[in-house]
Amino acid sequence: MHRSKGEPVEGTITGSDFLQLDIGAAPPGGRSAWLAARLRDAIADGRLPVGSRLPATRTLSAELGVSRGVVTEAYQRLVEEGHVAGRGRAGTVVVAVPVTAPVPAPVRATGTATGTATSTATSTVTGFDPGPDVFDRLRAAPARIDLTPGLPDLAAFPRTAWLRAERAVLDNLSAPDLGYGDPRGAPAFRLAVVNWLARNRGIRAGPGDVVVVAGVAQALGLLATVFTGHGITEVAVEDPGSLGVRQHLRNSGLTTPPVPVDDDGIRVTGLRSPAVLLTPAHQFPTGVVLAGGRRRELIRWAGDGGLIIEDDYDAEHRYDRAPVPALRSMLPERVCYAGSISKLLAPALRIGWVLVPPRYQREVVDVKRHADLGNAVLPQLVLGHLMESGELERHLRLLRRRHRRRRDAMIAALARHLPSATVHGAAAGLHLTITFRPGLSDVELAAAALARGVKVQPLSWHRQLPGPPGLVLGYGATPPGEIADGIAVVAELAGPVAGGQGGPP
DSSP states (O other): OOOOTTSOOTTOOOEETGGGEEGGGSOTTOHHHHHHHHHHHHHHTTSSOTTOBOOOHHHHHHHHTSOHHHHHHHHHHHHHHTSEEEOGGGOEEEOSOOOSSSSOOOBOTTSSBOGGGHHHHHHHHGGGOOOTTHHHHHHHSOOSEEOOTTOOOGGGOOHHHHHHHHHHHHHTOOGGGGSOOOTTOOHHHHHHHHHHHHHHHOOOOOGGGEEEESHHHHHHHHHHHHHHHTTOOBOEEEESOOHHHHHHHHHTTOBOOEEEEETTEEOGGGOOSSEEEEOOSSOTTTOOOOOHHHHHHHHHHHHTTOEEEEEOTTTTOBSSSOOOOOGGGTOTTTEEEEEESTTTTOGGGOOEEEEOOHHHHHHHHHHHHHHHSSOOHHHHHHHHHHHHHTHHHHHHHHHHHHHHHHHHHHHHHHHHHOTTSEEEOTTBSSEEEEEOOSSOOHHHHHHHHHHTTEEOEEGGGGOSSOOOOEEEEEOTTSOHHHHHHHHHHHHHHHGGGOOOOOSOO
């Protein structure tokens, strides 16, 4: 290829088009530190966004006219600092979120951070406003460590078993099976669901009691539409309780008066609404189990006309306690039971189920029909095959072992880095909740953590009533080493303000 006279030849290049790097600006003997600083600045100001791939060390060293060791050492510094990560054949990839200051200072009681981190925390907090799309924004935000609650170990998804089940289903599928199905769901899958619930949750039901839905979120929307038609305009919720659940109910036109939760679960004496939504097997976010006395109170309340929505969102994930029967198994005529596969396999499948009392069943099916004509049939049949073959139980046993190790890693990290914070809900589930002494803004703490590349949720998001600040920390989807690193970052940001808070969160 023709090369013009003025173009430098290989071996004499002293700069690079990449970030306009000029090696001549590096101090003698400090080239690696200089290069690491230039790359760190580019990550901080967004010129190298998350997911960017750095040039290969051989390529960049040739462009700069330095030894490969200079570039390798600079990259290694960034790896140790958590700015980049080696991804094998994919190269060295940026994993840190762009920030305006590299190390935010501890979040103080005044609700602001000190020093150069103030603008960082403040700008990030504006994105932490719990509006209707807050979870979408948080999921989309890049982070190197994700401690979002509610996710199982997605890397453990049983791909081989799923493909095997898919082949078995397709081998036995007739042409008519590929047409429009029953809006209630595929009969074979509904049978598999009732068998699963009988084995694992003590619920006795028939396939005709099940309506297949696109996750618990859709179940709530269907029930809200039916309830409104019966003159029910409010559904009480636990406090603290899921912000996402409140958003779904309110979007359907229902009000959500809060009822306090303590160490025995919801305070039934505080119920004044015609209906209530509960997470009795593992209350979100506190992790408490609805105690026997409260269950008896709740049964009396329901017997007087109260209606219960039971969100059994992660009841299968338990480690240090015996299983707790579902309320539906005790009170089928007054309980609308909702569950899904999201916490056991993956939220992306969007497969769940709802069991409703007979008086509401036809209306729920009608609303589902008009919503989408029914869920996709093929995934239902594949999942049903996994349920009936025993593969799903085997997967659950695997997950319990992995999740237990990750929970233990989080508890150990909290004991080491945040010993004065109070831990709640360790016996089951996919998350822990920690609380601090009053005087710390958990929203600003979560925002500052995100600026450092660590996703957590502030406990105050899930409150309507006053209470101590805290964080909700998921461990199911994150390896133990990353869990420890994430907790260390949170502890550094919380600083001396973080402290224990006795009693329920």
